[in-house]
Amino acid sequence: MTAPTPILELQHASKKFGRQHVLRDINLSLQRGETLVVIGESGCGKSVTMKLLIGLLQPTAGTALLEGRPLSDRSEREMARERQRFGYLFQGAALFDSLDVFENVAFPLRQNTVLPEQKIRTIVEERLLEVGLPVSVCRKKPAELSGGMKKRVGLARALSLVPEIMMYDEPTTGLDPIMSDVINSLILQTRARRPVTSIVVTHDMTTVKKVADRVVMFYPLSRLQPDEPQIIFEGTAEEAFSSSDPRVSQFVNGEAGERIQELAVA
Amino acid sequence: MSTATLPNERLGPIRTLGKTTLAVVEAVGDVTIFFTKILYWMSSRLPKPRVLLPSLYQTGVLSLPVVIVTGGFIGMVLAVQTYDQFRLMHMETRLGAVINISLVKELGPVLAATMLAGRVGSAIAAELGTMRVTEQIDALWAMGANPVNYLVVPRFLACFLLIPLLTIVADATGILGGWFFSSYVLGINSHHYWLHAIDYVGPYDLFAGTFKSTFFGAAIAVIACHRGFNCSAGAEGVGRAATEAFVFSFVLILALDFALGAFLQALYYTLWPSYGGGMVLQTDPSTLIAHLA
16 A cells, blocks of 8 residues: 655755755655644754745755645646645734734635625634634734734634644744643644644744654754754654654753853854 | 965955846846736736725825925925026016926926835835735735735835826925915016916926826835845844835936936927927037037
8 A cells, every 4th residue: 555645745855045055855744634843953944844845935956745746836826726725823923014913814815715704704703712812802903912912813814714734833932831832722722623734843842742743853954964864853752852862852851962062162 | 265265355356346247137137027027917916905095095195295395395495596597687587487397397206206215115115124024925925815916016006106196296386385485485476477387388398297207106116115025134134125225216216317308308309390409419520520629
Protein backbone atom coordinates (compact mmCIF):
# COMPACT_ATOMS: atom_id res chain seq x y z
CA MET A 1 0.00 0.00 0.00
CA THR A 2 1.41 3.39 -0.99
CA ALA A 3 1.48 6.27 1.50
CA PRO A 4 -1.22 8.92 0.99
CA THR A 5 -0.16 12.11 -0.82
CA PRO A 6 0.78 14.75 1.77
CA ILE A 7 -1.55 17.74 1.82
CA LEU A 8 1.48 20.08 2.01
CA GLU A 9 5.05 19.32 1.11
CA LEU A 10 8.42 20.96 0.60
CA GLN A 11 10.88 19.12 -1.65
CA HIS A 12 14.53 20.18 -1.45
CA ALA A 13 13.40 23.75 -0.77
CA SER A 14 15.95 26.52 -0.29
CA LYS A 15 15.36 30.21 0.28
CA LYS A 16 17.78 33.11 0.01
CA PHE A 17 17.14 36.81 0.71
CA GLY A 18 19.81 38.66 -1.24
CA ARG A 19 23.01 36.97 -0.14
CA GLN A 20 21.54 35.60 3.06
CA HIS A 21 20.74 31.91 2.97
CA VAL A 22 17.83 31.14 5.32
CA LEU A 23 16.70 27.66 4.27
CA ARG A 24 18.76 24.93 2.60
CA ASP A 25 17.44 21.74 1.06
CA ILE A 26 14.39 21.35 3.31
CA ASN A 27 12.21 18.25 2.91
CA LEU A 28 9.03 18.46 4.93
CA SER A 29 5.57 16.98 4.55
CA LEU A 30 2.23 17.32 6.32
CA GLN A 31 -0.36 14.58 6.30
CA ARG A 32 -4.05 15.45 6.29
CA GLY A 33 -5.40 15.96 9.82
CA GLU A 34 -2.07 16.06 11.66
CA THR A 35 -0.66 18.90 13.78
CA LEU A 36 2.97 19.62 13.03
CA VAL A 37 4.91 21.91 15.36
CA VAL A 38 8.06 23.59 14.02
CA ILE A 39 10.53 24.74 16.65
CA GLY A 40 13.91 26.41 16.44
CA GLU A 41 15.84 29.54 17.32
CA SER A 42 14.78 32.96 16.05
CA GLY A 43 15.99 33.51 12.49
CA CYS A 44 16.32 29.82 11.59
CA GLY A 45 13.62 30.05 8.90
CA LYS A 46 10.49 28.67 10.60
CA SER A 47 8.14 31.46 9.50
CA VAL A 48 9.73 31.48 6.03
CA THR A 49 8.94 27.75 5.77
CA MET A 50 5.30 28.44 6.51
CA LYS A 51 5.19 31.27 3.95
CA LEU A 52 6.69 28.92 1.34
CA LEU A 53 3.96 26.36 2.06
CA ILE A 54 1.13 28.87 1.47
CA GLY A 55 2.92 30.49 -1.50
CA LEU A 56 3.47 33.91 0.11
CA LEU A 57 7.15 33.40 -0.74
CA GLN A 58 8.64 31.36 -3.56
CA PRO A 59 11.55 29.00 -2.90
CA THR A 60 14.87 29.99 -4.48
CA ALA A 61 15.38 26.30 -5.28
CA GLY A 62 13.18 23.23 -4.82
CA THR A 63 9.38 22.98 -4.80
CA ALA A 64 6.40 23.65 -2.56
CA LEU A 65 3.47 21.31 -3.25
CA LEU A 66 -0.19 21.36 -2.32
CA GLU A 67 -1.80 17.92 -2.64
CA GLY A 68 1.13 16.75 -4.75
CA ARG A 69 0.97 19.60 -7.27
CA PRO A 70 3.58 22.38 -7.25
CA LEU A 71 2.28 25.80 -6.22
CA SER A 72 4.37 27.33 -9.02
CA ASP A 73 2.16 25.49 -11.58
CA ARG A 74 -0.87 27.46 -10.45
CA SER A 75 -1.88 30.87 -11.85
CA GLU A 76 -2.30 33.88 -9.54
CA ARG A 77 -6.09 33.53 -9.63
CA GLU A 78 -5.88 29.80 -8.91
CA MET A 79 -3.57 30.49 -5.97
CA ALA A 80 -6.02 33.09 -4.63
CA ARG A 81 -8.73 30.38 -4.71
CA GLU A 82 -6.46 27.79 -3.07
CA ARG A 83 -5.55 30.21 -0.27
CA GLN A 84 -9.20 30.26 0.77
CA ARG A 85 -8.55 26.73 2.06
CA PHE A 86 -5.95 28.13 4.46
CA GLY A 87 -6.32 30.03 7.71
CA TYR A 88 -3.22 31.97 8.76
CA LEU A 89 -2.72 33.42 12.23
CA PHE A 90 0.12 35.93 11.95
CA GLN A 91 2.63 36.59 14.70
CA GLY A 92 1.33 40.11 15.39
CA ALA A 93 -2.21 39.08 14.30
CA ALA A 94 -1.85 41.43 11.23
CA LEU A 95 -5.32 42.90 11.74
CA PHE A 96 -6.19 45.71 9.35
CA ASP A 97 -5.78 48.92 11.39
CA SER A 98 -8.27 50.88 9.33
CA LEU A 99 -11.09 48.34 9.83
CA ASP A 100 -12.90 47.51 13.06
CA VAL A 101 -13.05 43.99 14.54
CA PHE A 102 -16.27 43.09 12.72
CA GLU A 103 -14.91 44.18 9.32
CA ASN A 104 -11.64 42.34 9.98
CA VAL A 105 -13.39 39.04 10.69
CA ALA A 106 -15.84 39.62 7.85
CA PHE A 107 -13.03 40.43 5.39
CA PRO A 108 -12.43 36.90 3.98
CA LEU A 109 -16.21 36.40 3.67
CA ARG A 110 -16.73 39.66 1.79
CA GLN A 111 -13.67 39.03 -0.36
CA ASN A 112 -14.38 35.44 -1.37
CA THR A 113 -18.14 34.89 -1.07
CA VAL A 114 -21.40 36.57 -2.06
CA LEU A 115 -23.15 35.86 1.23
CA PRO A 116 -25.93 38.25 2.31
CA GLU A 117 -25.06 40.77 5.03
CA GLN A 118 -27.21 39.00 7.64
CA LYS A 119 -25.40 35.69 7.08
CA ILE A 120 -22.00 37.43 7.31
CA ARG A 121 -23.05 38.99 10.63
CA THR A 122 -24.11 35.59 12.00
CA ILE A 123 -20.82 33.94 10.97
CA VAL A 124 -18.69 36.78 12.41
CA GLU A 125 -20.53 36.64 15.74
CA GLU A 126 -20.21 32.83 15.85
CA ARG A 127 -16.45 33.00 15.23
CA LEU A 128 -15.95 35.69 17.87
CA LEU A 129 -17.87 33.65 20.43
CA GLU A 130 -15.86 30.58 19.43
CA VAL A 131 -12.60 32.37 20.39
CA GLY A 132 -14.18 33.64 23.61
CA LEU A 133 -14.80 37.26 22.65
CA PRO A 134 -18.08 39.09 23.29
CA VAL A 135 -19.98 40.54 20.34
CA SER A 136 -19.47 43.98 21.92
CA VAL A 137 -15.87 44.08 20.60
CA CYS A 138 -17.20 44.25 17.02
CA ARG A 139 -17.01 48.04 16.77
CA LYS A 140 -13.56 48.34 18.36
CA LYS A 141 -10.50 49.16 16.27
CA PRO A 142 -7.46 46.82 16.56
CA ALA A 143 -5.51 49.61 18.34
CA GLU A 144 -8.01 49.42 21.22
CA LEU A 145 -7.39 45.69 21.83
CA SER A 146 -4.87 43.94 24.09
CA GLY A 147 -2.30 41.53 22.60
CA GLY A 148 -4.34 38.46 23.56
CA MET A 149 -7.55 39.91 22.13
CA LYS A 150 -5.77 40.77 18.87
CA LYS A 151 -4.54 37.19 18.56
CA ARG A 152 -8.06 35.89 19.19
CA VAL A 153 -9.58 38.26 16.62
CA GLY A 154 -6.82 37.11 14.21
CA LEU A 155 -7.82 33.52 14.92
CA ALA A 156 -11.53 34.30 14.41
CA ARG A 157 -10.63 35.92 11.06
CA ALA A 158 -8.49 32.93 10.05
CA LEU A 159 -11.38 30.58 10.89
CA SER A 160 -14.10 32.58 9.14
CA LEU A 161 -13.94 30.56 5.91
CA VAL A 162 -13.72 27.21 7.78
CA PRO A 163 -10.20 26.38 6.54
CA GLU A 164 -8.84 22.90 5.85
CA ILE A 165 -5.32 23.96 6.83
CA MET A 166 -4.49 26.23 9.77
CA MET A 167 -1.14 27.95 10.08
CA TYR A 168 -0.13 29.52 13.38
CA ASP A 169 2.95 31.77 13.41
CA GLU A 170 4.21 32.02 17.00
CA PRO A 171 0.67 32.09 18.41
CA THR A 172 1.69 32.62 22.05
CA THR A 173 4.67 34.96 21.64
CA GLY A 174 4.32 38.12 23.73
CA LEU A 175 1.33 36.84 25.72
CA ASP A 176 1.06 36.21 29.45
CA PRO A 177 1.00 32.52 30.56
CA ILE A 178 -2.77 32.46 31.04
CA MET A 179 -3.51 33.98 27.65
CA SER A 180 -0.93 31.61 26.13
CA ASP A 181 -2.88 28.70 27.60
CA VAL A 182 -6.12 30.16 26.21
CA ILE A 183 -4.57 30.27 22.73
CA ASN A 184 -3.22 26.71 23.07
CA SER A 185 -6.69 25.53 24.12
CA LEU A 186 -8.19 27.36 21.12
CA ILE A 187 -5.77 25.53 18.80
CA LEU A 188 -6.94 22.22 20.31
CA GLN A 189 -10.58 23.29 20.19
CA THR A 190 -10.26 24.28 16.51
CA ARG A 191 -8.83 20.84 15.75
CA ALA A 192 -11.54 19.07 17.74
CA ARG A 193 -14.42 20.93 16.06
CA ARG A 194 -13.40 20.39 12.44
CA PRO A 195 -11.08 18.12 10.44
CA VAL A 196 -8.20 20.54 10.14
CA THR A 197 -4.51 20.07 9.32
CA SER A 198 -2.36 22.40 11.41
CA ILE A 199 1.17 23.72 11.34
CA VAL A 200 2.38 25.68 14.35
CA VAL A 201 5.62 27.63 14.47
CA THR A 202 6.64 28.35 18.05
CA HIS A 203 9.35 28.74 20.71
CA ASP A 204 6.90 27.87 23.45
CA MET A 205 7.49 24.39 24.85
CA THR A 206 4.08 24.38 26.54
CA THR A 207 2.50 24.71 23.09
CA VAL A 208 4.70 21.84 21.87
CA LYS A 209 3.61 19.57 24.74
CA LYS A 210 -0.04 20.49 24.40
CA VAL A 211 -0.77 20.48 20.67
CA ALA A 212 1.94 18.59 18.73
CA ASP A 213 1.36 15.29 16.93
CA ARG A 214 4.81 15.64 15.43
CA VAL A 215 7.68 18.04 16.05
CA VAL A 216 10.48 19.18 13.72
CA MET A 217 13.37 21.32 14.83
CA PHE A 218 15.24 23.70 12.50
CA TYR A 219 18.76 24.89 13.19
CA PRO A 220 20.27 28.19 11.94
CA LEU A 221 22.42 27.68 8.84
CA SER A 222 25.13 29.91 10.31
CA ARG A 223 25.77 27.22 12.95
CA LEU A 224 25.83 24.28 10.55
CA GLN A 225 28.50 22.81 8.29
CA PRO A 226 27.64 22.93 4.55
CA ASP A 227 26.82 19.20 4.45
CA GLU A 228 24.71 19.06 7.63
CA PRO A 229 20.89 18.88 7.31
CA GLN A 230 18.98 21.92 8.60
CA ILE A 231 16.22 19.85 10.20
CA ILE A 232 18.05 18.38 13.19
CA PHE A 233 15.10 16.60 14.82
CA GLU A 234 11.85 14.98 13.73
CA GLY A 235 9.63 12.99 16.07
CA THR A 236 7.00 13.27 18.78
CA ALA A 237 7.00 15.85 21.59
CA GLU A 238 8.08 13.16 24.10
CA GLU A 239 11.01 12.19 21.87
CA ALA A 240 12.02 15.85 21.60
CA PHE A 241 12.12 16.24 25.38
CA SER A 242 14.17 13.06 25.80
CA SER A 243 16.48 13.67 22.82
CA SER A 244 20.16 12.90 23.34
CA ASP A 245 21.18 15.56 20.78
CA PRO A 246 22.51 18.42 22.94
CA ARG A 247 21.26 21.01 20.41
CA VAL A 248 17.69 19.70 20.82
CA SER A 249 17.80 19.14 24.57
CA GLN A 250 19.31 22.60 25.19
CA PHE A 251 16.52 24.21 23.17
CA VAL A 252 13.60 22.29 24.69
CA ASN A 253 14.95 22.79 28.21
CA GLY A 254 15.84 26.46 27.63
CA GLU A 255 19.53 26.12 28.47
CA ALA A 256 22.13 28.42 26.92
CA GLY A 257 25.02 25.92 27.33
CA GLU A 258 28.15 26.98 25.46
CA ARG A 259 26.32 30.06 24.10
CA ILE A 260 27.15 31.81 27.39
CA GLN A 261 30.83 31.67 26.37
CA GLU A 262 29.93 33.33 23.05
CA LEU A 263 28.46 36.20 25.06
CA ALA A 264 31.68 36.51 27.08
CA VAL A 265 33.75 36.61 23.85
CA ALA A 266 31.50 39.32 22.41
CA MET B 1 40.15 38.00 3.92
CA SER B 2 41.96 41.31 3.56
CA THR B 3 43.35 40.34 0.14
CA ALA B 4 39.80 39.70 -1.06
CA THR B 5 38.68 43.23 -0.23
CA LEU B 6 41.64 44.97 -1.92
CA PRO B 7 40.35 44.82 -5.54
CA ASN B 8 36.98 46.10 -4.39
CA GLU B 9 38.61 49.14 -2.82
CA ARG B 10 40.58 49.87 -6.00
CA LEU B 11 37.47 49.59 -8.16
CA GLY B 12 35.42 51.64 -5.70
CA PRO B 13 34.20 54.48 -7.95
CA ILE B 14 33.55 52.16 -10.92
CA ARG B 15 31.73 49.66 -8.76
CA THR B 16 29.72 52.46 -7.20
CA LEU B 17 28.80 53.87 -10.59
CA GLY B 18 27.81 50.41 -11.85
CA LYS B 19 25.86 49.65 -8.71
CA THR B 20 24.00 52.99 -8.86
CA THR B 21 23.21 52.54 -12.57
CA LEU B 22 21.90 49.03 -11.93
CA ALA B 23 19.83 50.24 -8.98
CA VAL B 24 18.26 53.04 -11.08
CA VAL B 25 17.49 50.68 -13.99
CA GLU B 26 16.05 48.12 -11.58
CA ALA B 27 13.93 50.74 -9.80
CA VAL B 28 12.55 52.16 -13.07
CA GLY B 29 11.76 48.64 -14.30
CA ASP B 30 10.14 47.75 -11.00
CA VAL B 31 7.94 50.88 -10.99
CA THR B 32 6.94 50.16 -14.61
CA ILE B 33 5.92 46.58 -13.78
CA PHE B 34 4.04 47.88 -10.72
CA PHE B 35 2.20 50.41 -12.91
CA THR B 36 1.21 47.73 -15.44
CA LYS B 37 -0.18 45.63 -12.57
CA ILE B 38 -2.29 48.62 -11.49
CA LEU B 39 -3.59 49.03 -15.06
CA TYR B 40 -4.30 45.28 -15.30
CA TRP B 41 -6.31 45.19 -12.07
CA MET B 42 -8.08 48.44 -12.92
CA SER B 43 -9.24 46.98 -16.22
CA SER B 44 -10.21 43.58 -14.80
CA ARG B 45 -12.00 44.43 -11.54
CA LEU B 46 -12.88 47.91 -10.27
CA PRO B 47 -12.90 48.32 -6.47
CA LYS B 48 -16.19 48.13 -4.59
CA PRO B 49 -17.64 51.44 -3.27
CA ARG B 50 -16.95 50.20 0.30
CA VAL B 51 -13.21 50.19 -0.54
CA LEU B 52 -13.08 53.16 -2.93
CA LEU B 53 -15.04 55.74 -0.90
CA PRO B 54 -12.63 55.96 2.08
CA SER B 55 -9.75 56.58 -0.37
CA LEU B 56 -11.72 59.29 -2.17
CA TYR B 57 -12.56 60.88 1.18
CA GLN B 58 -8.95 60.73 2.44
CA THR B 59 -7.48 62.12 -0.77
CA GLY B 60 -10.20 64.57 -1.76
CA VAL B 61 -12.23 65.89 1.13
CA LEU B 62 -9.45 65.93 3.73
CA SER B 63 -7.06 67.70 1.34
CA LEU B 64 -9.48 70.54 0.57
CA PRO B 65 -8.47 72.91 3.41
CA VAL B 66 -4.76 72.68 2.66
CA VAL B 67 -5.34 73.15 -1.07
CA ILE B 68 -7.60 76.17 -0.50
CA VAL B 69 -5.03 77.82 1.77
CA THR B 70 -2.13 77.02 -0.58
CA GLY B 71 -4.00 78.36 -3.63
CA GLY B 72 -5.07 81.55 -1.87
CA PHE B 73 -1.56 82.40 -0.74
CA ILE B 74 -0.01 81.67 -4.14
CA GLY B 75 -2.43 84.15 -5.75
CA MET B 76 -1.65 86.84 -3.18
CA VAL B 77 2.12 86.28 -3.35
CA LEU B 78 2.02 86.64 -7.14
CA ALA B 79 0.21 89.95 -6.76
CA VAL B 80 2.77 91.18 -4.22
CA GLN B 81 5.78 90.19 -6.34
CA THR B 82 4.59 91.44 -9.75
CA TYR B 83 2.84 94.67 -8.74
CA ASP B 84 5.95 96.91 -8.58
CA GLN B 85 7.15 96.07 -12.10
CA PHE B 86 3.71 96.54 -13.61
CA ARG B 87 3.17 99.82 -11.74
CA LEU B 88 6.40 101.23 -13.25
CA MET B 89 4.92 100.58 -16.69
CA HIS B 90 1.46 101.85 -15.60
CA MET B 91 0.01 98.46 -16.44
CA GLU B 92 -1.35 97.53 -12.99
CA THR B 93 -4.67 96.40 -14.44
CA ARG B 94 -2.78 93.71 -16.41
CA LEU B 95 -1.91 92.07 -13.11
CA GLY B 96 -5.01 89.87 -13.33
CA ALA B 97 -3.87 88.42 -16.64
CA VAL B 98 -0.40 87.56 -15.33
CA ILE B 99 -1.56 86.14 -12.02
CA ASN B 100 -4.30 84.04 -13.55
CA ILE B 101 -2.29 82.64 -16.44
CA SER B 102 0.61 81.76 -14.11
CA LEU B 103 -1.80 80.08 -11.73
CA VAL B 104 -3.84 78.14 -14.26
CA LYS B 105 -0.95 76.92 -16.41
CA GLU B 106 1.94 76.42 -13.99
CA LEU B 107 1.84 77.36 -10.35
CA GLY B 108 -1.60 75.98 -9.52
CA PRO B 109 -0.99 72.46 -10.90
CA VAL B 110 2.65 72.21 -9.74
CA LEU B 111 2.24 73.65 -6.26
CA ALA B 112 -1.04 71.83 -5.60
CA ALA B 113 0.61 68.56 -6.73
CA THR B 114 3.65 69.27 -4.55
CA MET B 115 1.45 69.95 -1.55
CA LEU B 116 -0.55 66.78 -2.25
CA ALA B 117 2.63 64.73 -2.74
CA GLY B 118 3.46 65.75 0.82
CA ARG B 119 0.01 65.27 2.31
CA VAL B 120 -1.41 62.37 0.34
CA GLY B 121 1.70 60.66 -1.11
CA SER B 122 3.64 60.47 2.15
CA ALA B 123 0.54 59.28 4.02
CA ILE B 124 -0.05 56.51 1.44
CA ALA B 125 3.59 55.39 1.59
CA ALA B 126 3.61 55.41 5.41
CA GLU B 127 0.28 53.54 5.62
CA LEU B 128 1.20 50.86 3.08
CA GLY B 129 4.72 50.64 4.54
CA THR B 130 3.29 50.00 8.00
CA MET B 131 0.99 47.39 6.49
CA ARG B 132 4.00 45.72 4.86
CA VAL B 133 6.03 45.75 8.10
CA THR B 134 3.15 44.42 10.24
CA GLU B 135 2.37 41.63 7.71
CA GLN B 136 -1.04 43.10 6.79
CA ILE B 137 -0.13 42.87 3.09
CA ASP B 138 0.82 39.20 3.58
CA ALA B 139 -2.52 38.76 5.37
CA LEU B 140 -4.33 40.05 2.28
CA TRP B 141 -2.54 37.51 0.08
CA ALA B 142 -3.27 34.78 2.62
CA MET B 143 -7.00 35.57 2.53
CA GLY B 144 -7.19 35.31 -1.24
CA ALA B 145 -7.19 39.08 -1.87
CA ASN B 146 -4.79 40.78 -4.25
CA PRO B 147 -3.13 43.71 -2.43
CA VAL B 148 -2.61 45.67 -5.66
CA ASN B 149 -6.32 45.37 -6.39
CA TYR B 150 -7.44 46.02 -2.82
CA LEU B 151 -4.96 48.67 -1.67
CA VAL B 152 -3.36 50.30 -4.69
CA VAL B 153 -6.15 50.62 -7.27
CA PRO B 154 -8.47 52.67 -4.97
CA ARG B 155 -5.60 55.01 -4.02
CA PHE B 156 -4.53 55.34 -7.65
CA LEU B 157 -8.08 56.16 -8.76
CA ALA B 158 -8.49 58.67 -5.92
CA CYS B 159 -5.28 60.51 -6.86
CA PHE B 160 -5.86 60.28 -10.61
CA LEU B 161 -9.43 61.61 -10.42
CA LEU B 162 -9.28 64.00 -7.50
CA ILE B 163 -5.89 65.71 -7.80
CA PRO B 164 -7.03 67.47 -11.03
CA LEU B 165 -10.21 68.58 -9.23
CA LEU B 166 -8.19 69.79 -6.24
CA THR B 167 -5.95 71.66 -8.68
CA ILE B 168 -9.01 73.44 -10.08
CA VAL B 169 -9.93 74.41 -6.51
CA ALA B 170 -6.36 75.68 -5.91
CA ASP B 171 -6.56 77.67 -9.18
CA ALA B 172 -9.91 79.17 -8.16
CA THR B 173 -8.79 80.19 -4.67
CA GLY B 174 -5.53 81.52 -6.12
CA ILE B 175 -7.44 83.64 -8.63
CA LEU B 176 -9.68 84.95 -5.85
CA GLY B 177 -6.69 85.56 -3.54
CA GLY B 178 -4.83 87.47 -6.26
CA TRP B 179 -7.91 89.55 -7.06
CA PHE B 180 -8.65 90.24 -3.39
CA PHE B 181 -5.11 91.51 -2.72
CA SER B 182 -4.88 93.49 -5.98
CA SER B 183 -8.28 95.04 -5.58
CA TYR B 184 -8.59 95.69 -1.85
CA VAL B 185 -4.94 96.18 -0.81
CA LEU B 186 -3.24 97.51 -3.96
CA GLY B 187 -6.32 99.42 -5.07
CA ILE B 188 -6.48 98.18 -8.67
CA ASN B 189 -9.76 98.68 -10.52
CA SER B 190 -11.67 95.38 -10.40
CA HIS B 191 -13.46 95.86 -13.71
CA HIS B 192 -10.25 96.26 -15.71
CA TYR B 193 -8.50 93.60 -13.66
CA TRP B 194 -11.08 90.97 -14.69
CA LEU B 195 -11.39 92.30 -18.23
CA HIS B 196 -7.70 91.67 -18.95
CA ALA B 197 -7.77 88.38 -17.06
CA ILE B 198 -10.65 87.06 -19.18
CA ASP B 199 -8.99 88.31 -22.35
CA TYR B 200 -5.74 86.51 -21.65
CA VAL B 201 -6.74 83.21 -20.06
CA GLY B 202 -8.48 80.86 -22.47
CA PRO B 203 -10.03 77.38 -22.22
CA TYR B 204 -6.84 75.80 -23.59
CA ASP B 205 -4.85 77.21 -20.65
CA LEU B 206 -7.31 75.72 -18.21
CA PHE B 207 -7.20 72.42 -20.10
CA ALA B 208 -3.37 72.43 -20.13
CA GLY B 209 -3.13 72.86 -16.36
CA THR B 210 -5.76 70.24 -15.61
CA PHE B 211 -4.31 67.80 -18.15
CA LYS B 212 -0.90 68.06 -16.49
CA SER B 213 -2.39 67.53 -13.04
CA THR B 214 -3.89 64.15 -14.06
CA PHE B 215 -0.33 62.99 -14.79
CA PHE B 216 0.88 64.48 -11.50
CA GLY B 217 -1.90 62.62 -9.66
CA ALA B 218 -1.01 59.32 -11.31
CA ALA B 219 2.71 59.87 -10.60
CA ILE B 220 2.09 60.61 -6.90
CA ALA B 221 -0.07 57.49 -6.49
CA VAL B 222 2.28 55.11 -8.32
CA ILE B 223 5.43 56.34 -6.56
CA ALA B 224 3.81 56.45 -3.10
CA CYS B 225 2.22 52.98 -3.39
CA HIS B 226 5.42 51.50 -4.83
CA ARG B 227 7.54 52.92 -1.99
CA GLY B 228 5.04 51.67 0.59
CA PHE B 229 4.93 48.19 -0.93
CA ASN B 230 8.72 47.94 -0.97
CA CYS B 231 9.23 49.36 2.50
CA SER B 232 12.06 47.85 4.54
CA ALA B 233 11.56 46.66 8.10
CA GLY B 234 11.08 48.84 11.15
CA ALA B 235 10.14 52.42 11.92
CA GLU B 236 13.19 53.62 9.98
CA GLY B 237 11.97 51.77 6.87
CA VAL B 238 8.52 53.35 7.08
CA GLY B 239 10.04 56.81 7.58
CA ARG B 240 12.33 56.31 4.60
CA ALA B 241 9.42 55.14 2.43
CA ALA B 242 7.41 58.28 3.30
CA THR B 243 10.36 60.58 2.59
CA GLU B 244 11.25 58.83 -0.67
CA ALA B 245 7.61 58.97 -1.79
CA PHE B 246 7.66 62.76 -1.45
CA VAL B 247 11.13 63.37 -2.91
CA PHE B 248 10.73 61.01 -5.89
CA SER B 249 7.25 62.24 -6.75
CA PHE B 250 8.38 65.89 -6.45
CA VAL B 251 11.24 65.29 -8.91
CA LEU B 252 8.89 63.39 -11.22
CA ILE B 253 6.28 66.21 -11.03
CA LEU B 254 8.90 68.76 -12.14
CA ALA B 255 10.19 66.50 -14.93
CA LEU B 256 6.64 65.79 -16.14
CA ASP B 257 5.79 69.50 -15.90
CA PHE B 258 8.67 70.31 -18.24
CA ALA B 259 7.91 67.51 -20.72
CA LEU B 260 4.14 68.07 -20.76
CA GLY B 261 4.56 71.86 -20.87
CA ALA B 262 6.70 71.59 -24.00
CA PHE B 263 4.29 69.07 -25.54
CA LEU B 264 1.19 71.17 -24.82
CA GLN B 265 2.85 74.32 -26.19
CA ALA B 266 3.77 72.48 -29.39
CA LEU B 267 0.25 71.05 -29.62
CA TYR B 268 -1.25 74.52 -29.21
CA TYR B 269 0.72 76.00 -32.08
CA THR B 270 -0.01 72.97 -34.22
CA LEU B 271 -3.76 73.31 -33.64
CA TRP B 272 -3.84 77.11 -33.91
CA PRO B 273 -0.83 78.16 -36.04
CA SER B 274 -2.18 81.69 -36.58
CA TYR B 275 -1.58 82.51 -32.89
CA GLY B 276 2.21 82.74 -33.35
CA GLY B 277 5.32 80.69 -33.70
CA GLY B 278 5.64 79.37 -30.18
CA MET B 279 9.13 78.50 -29.03
CA VAL B 280 11.53 79.54 -31.80
CA LEU B 281 14.92 77.95 -31.36
CA GLN B 282 17.91 79.76 -32.84
CA THR B 283 19.35 76.73 -34.54
CA ASP B 284 20.51 78.26 -37.80
CA PRO B 285 24.35 78.01 -37.59
CA SER B 286 24.95 81.01 -39.87
CA THR B 287 22.90 83.26 -37.55
CA LEU B 288 24.82 81.97 -34.57
CA ILE B 289 28.22 82.60 -36.24
CA ALA B 290 27.11 86.09 -37.28
CA HIS B 291 26.11 86.84 -33.68
CA LEU B 292 29.43 85.61 -32.35
CA ALA B 293 31.40 87.60 -34.91
